[in-house]
Amino acid sequence: MALSEEEIKSLIKDSIPDATIEIKDLMGDHNHYSAKISSKIFSGKSKVEQHKLVYKSLKGKMGNELHALSITTEEK
Amino acid sequence: MNTKDEIRDIIEKNDICLFMKGTPDSPQCGFSMAVSNVLKHLNVKFKGINVLEDQNLRQGIKDYSDWPTIPQLYIKGKFIGGCDIVKEMFEKGELKKILEEKSLI
Numbered sequence: 001m002a003l004s005e006e007e008i009k010s011l012i013k014d015s016i017p018d019a020t021i022e023i024k025d026l027m028g029d030h031n032h033y034s035a036k037i038s039s040k041i042f043s044g045k046s047k048v049e050q051h052k053l054v055y056k057s058l059k060g061k062m063g064n065e066l067h068a069l070s071i072t073t074e075e076k
Numbered sequence: 077m078n079t080k081d082e083i084r085d086i087i088e089k090n091d092i093c094l095f096m097k098g099t100p101d102s103p104q105c106g107f108s109m110a111v112s113n114v115l116k117h118l119n120v121k122f123k124g125i126n127v128l129e130d131q132n133l134r135q136g137i138k139d140y141s142d143w144p145t146i147p148q149l150y151i152k153g154k155f156i157g158g159c160d161i162v163k164e165m166f167e168k169g170e171l172k173k174i175l176e177e178k179s180l181i
Contacts, residue, residue: 047157047161047164047165048143048155048156048157048161051157051158051160051161052142052143055143055144060144062144062145063138063144063145068107070159070160071160072160072164
């Protein structure tokens with residue numbers, strides 16, 4: 001069920017190759033993470049669009065295998 | 077009424093809608109509680125919609141917004157974001173600004 005930090009990172013990297021990603025396992029349970037992601041593709045996009053790009057990279061896992069991922073996005 | 081029309085109806089009839097788990101007085105999830113508390117702190121009236129009471133609505137709002145998580149905040153018919161975005165906007169004063177611009181505060 002749960003996803004590892006490495007799996008999350010590699011999914012995001014597949015869709016957003018230039019992403020710099022910092023992930024924290026907030027409770028040590030592989031289920032509640034926070035991720036700080038910066039990429040050039042975020043430039044000129046609204047926060048909603050930026051977060052949608054991250055959710056899309058997780059291919060439907062968000063809200064399913066991945067219970068909680070708090071996202072912060074930044075333009076590079 | 078199908079779920080999509082039902083959601084559109086809720087969003088059109090209420091200036092500020094929060095689709096959440098639980099109710100503003102009794103949130104059932106930390107993320108829903110966080111957004112609900114932000115709105116309470118800003119002292120605005122909002123409609124809390126408990127998606128746990130209706131499975132169709134719970135999935136329907138995710139499809140409607142193309143957004144995989146709950147809570148979801150709508151202001152004057154526009155999707156503002158989930159917990160992370162709302163908290164960030166609140167901290168930067170942007171949420172208050174939007175509410176002021178829409179004369180909701």
